[in-house]
Amino acid sequence: MRTSQPHTRVLRGDGKYINLILKTGHLFVCKGCCCGHVERGHPPVPEELFHNEWERRKLRHRLHLTIGGCLGPCPLSNVVLLNFDGTNLWFQSFNTEWQVLTLYDYIEAMLAANRLLPVPEALRPFVFNFYAWQAQQSAQVIGDVPVTDTPASLEAVVAPILVLSHADTDLLVVRRVRELLPADFPAVRPLPLE
Structure with missing residues (x-):
């Protein structure tokens, strides 16, 4: 039996109320100016696999998937941004099937636990920070440090x-x-x- 996802009512600009399903996460897959452009020397983005796994695992009501548009850190190539429960996790060089499947396994584990979990060991080499203000937050998520333990200052990271x-x-x-x-x-x- 599937549990009902939380909803909210939003008054749209045209005056119509819309019931909106609240998501726990959003997965952005870059397919912009550099990522996936093999003619520029970048590996292809496995966009069909990202979409098919998202559909197969029935994540639509809990995790939104967006493929397309430049996410910004172009030199890293094939960038993926996972926003989960308000935390941004950046991944780079996402070129292979095992990476995509491992990422979805990680997302499903977090959805089942209903909280942010440390990044799996296999994906840690692909994690990076894109924002200066995010360094402290990512240091907690990448390793085995519980997310609730906050270092006193950024020097501790x-x-x-x-x-x-x-x-x-x-x-x-x-x-x-x-x-x-x-x-x-x-x-x-x-x-x-x-």
Whole structure:
């Protein structure tokens, strides 16, 4: 049995009242001036997969999907913005099926929990901040820090170390070394260059 989504009544500009279903989230997939334009050297955006999974998982009444328009951080290519319960989570280089499926699994887990959850480990290398004011908020969501624990100041938020490499062996070494680092060491994230 499906539970009813909360609604609100909105008076439209033409004087007509509209019952509007309130969403928990909104997923924006960039397909603007750069993202998905293979003729400019960018990988294709898996837009059909984004839409089909959204339909298949029946997320329409809880999560809105928008594909198209430039989201802004063009140098990163294939950008996705998830606004969930008022928190913005930015992802870059979303080119593959496993990324899209993992993102939807993450969204469904948050909808089931009815709260924001930490970003899954597999997606963390693709998370970035686009706004200066969002640095503190994203630091809480990316890791295992509970969302309710707020650092006293932005100085308490330590930027992660990103290791970029073409060699898979380099990335495997970084993953192994992370296990040996002290607990208070900044996050180290390996990311393949493609």
